[in-house]
Amino acid sequence: MIEDVRGTFKPELIPKESGGNIDDYEDALHVLMKFMGSMSSALEQVSGRGANAIVYQAGKRMGHDAAKMMEKTDNLEQALDEMGEVLGTEFYYEKWKPAGQEGYTIEKGDETVIKLLFMDCVVRQTLRRTGLPQKGPLCYLLYGYMVGAVEEVMSIKGKVDIDHVGPNACLKTLTIKWGGK
Amino acid sequence: MVEILIDEDACVGCGSCVDDCPNDVYKMNEEKWKTEVVNVDDCMACLSCHEICPAQAMTHKNIHVAKRLYIDRRVNHVLERII
Helix, strand or coil: CCCCCCCCCCCCCCCCCCCCCHHHHHHHHHHHHHHHHHHHHHHHHHHCCHHHHHHHHHHHHHHHHHHCCCCCCCCHHHHHHHHHHHHCHHHCEEEECCCCCCCCEEEECCEEEEEEEECCCHHHHHHHHHCCCCCCHHHHHHHHHHHHHHHHHHCCEEEEEEEEECCCCEEEEEEEECCCC | CCEEEECCCCCCCCCHHHHHCCCCCEEEECCCCEEEECCHHHCCCCCHHHHHCCCCCEEEECCCCCCCCCCCHHHHHHHHHHC
16 A cells, blocks of 8 residues: 655755655665666667676766765775775675785786675675676676776776676776876 | 585585685585585685585575675565465
8 A cells, every 4th residue: 555645845945854664765775776677688788798888987987976085095905995985885895815815915017906805785686686697787887986986096097807706795806007097 | 714514415516616616615525526615714705606506505604694685575575474
C-alpha cells in the first residue's frame, strides 16, 4: 500500500531532513542499481568496447571533482589515505601486498606501482543486483574515479588496471608516472 | 589473520580453486586428490574460490565481509516463508 505523504512546502525553506524511512532508501537504492545496470548493459550493446571509454571518462571527471578540495601531495601513500576518506565506506579499499613483499609500492623506472584491494564497492553490488559480469563498463567508473582523484591530488598521470575480481574483493594495480604531467 | 578451512569430505578435487586463485593460496594434494591451503598469508579474501567451488567446501574466517546491498530483503522474506 503506497501512502500519500502530505505537508507544507515553502520555497525559501531548506529541508532539514530528506524524510521517509529506511525502507524508502532501500527501495530507492535498488531502483538506482537496476537503472545503472540497465544503462551499462545498453551502453555496451550500442557502443561495444567504446562503452568502457565513456564510463571511464565519466568516472575520471567525478574523481577530479571529488579530489579538488583535498590537500595536494607528492606522497602516493598519503594521497591514497586521503582518497580513501573521500571515497568513503561505499568504496572501502586498502593497500595490499603479497606477504613476501617488503613495502606496498614498487618502483619501476619513472613509475610507481601499488596494489589496492577494494573490499566494499557499490559498483560490484550493482552488478550482482542486476546479474551482470564484473570487469564490464561499470567497473571503469571506479577506475576513472581513482585515476581522476590521483591526478588531481598529485598533479601527475596515473592508470588503474584490474588484476582480479571476486564477489568479496577486487585487486587493482595503480600505476603513476612521475614527470607525466 | 585469515583462516581457511577445507571440508575434505565435501571437496571433489576438481582443482577449480587452485586454477582460479591469483595468489596461489591453494595446491592440489596429489595423494589425497583434495585441495589444501599452502599460502594463507597471501589470501586477500576475494572469495572467488567460494564462487567457483562446486561443493561449497571452503570456509574463510576472520575476513572483511563486504556489504551485501544487493540483497532484496523482501524477496528473502518471501523465500523464507516458502523454504
